[in-house]
Amino acid sequence: MKYSEEIQKLLPLGYIYLVILGILKESIFYYQLGINILKYSTIMDILISPIAEFTSNPITLGFIVSLFIFHYYLPKIFLKYRNNKTFQKLSELKSTEKLSEEETKNYYIFASFKMFAVILLSFFIGTGVAGGYSTIHSIRKNKVDYNYTLNYNSGESEQIYLISTNSIYYFYVQKGNKSIKIAPIASIKNIEKTLKVGILAK
Incomplete structure (x- = not known):
């Protein structure tokens, strides 16, 4: 099975994961402001929250696109260096000596997907915490622009x-x-x- 076909199978689960991350980020951000954002959100707000986050500014969009492209090709990189023990150790990958060629490809695809998921989790939580803290701090210190x-x-x-x-x-x-x-x-x-x-x- 081709890499692209495996990725297509993971896309629905990936979007559900992104929606959950969007809810988590918004909840963390607004919690610091004393607001339960879910009470003020529609289903559509929740569904588009990850897309809104990705397109919030060009730097974020560029980072996410680059991250996606890198992890799309990462399984091939894993496969290329599967006999390099140092690379495998640094990537925290298990040995694939007892796996078939197809099983090895699938393992590397899921390993790449897992790494991508962890990075996105860190990104959403980080922006939620930092954004909420920065906003409430600026309001309290009156360092915001009333524009x-x-x-x-x-x-x-x-x-x-x-x-x-x-x-x-x-x-x-x-x-x-x-x-x-x-x-x-x-x-x-x-x-x-x-x-x-x-x-x-x-």
Whole structure:
């Protein structure tokens, strides 16, 4: 069986795993802000959470794509150096001397998939912990940029620091108030963002 066929068999399980990681990351992030994000999320928010994380910025997207490409070809690298004991030891692989050629290929595919899964787990947990800590620390120290303006359907407006948003809620901090607010998108007429000049401006 070809490598691509084995990978295709693992894709459904892989996406379920990504969804679980997305839920874990969001839960860790918002827990530090005192919010149970699952109460404010739809099924669609949960399903697209890993895709939203991957496309959050070009660096993250490039890292994930590179990681995927590397682990796609990793089984072939394992197979090429299967007689190199030093390489096998460093990669924490077991001996394949008693395995058939097909069993060896399958073992290396699953070993690569497992390594990829562990790296993704570390990535999602790390970004969740670091992101939540950085956000709450910046809010407490008043080191955030209030570069958004929320215009409500009622005609009122608020200058805010936008923490995040999903399909039905905005999560933000109003200027002059360190309390985190949650507003339904349906109550918002529009949102304005102050543009910054410069290549690195967000």
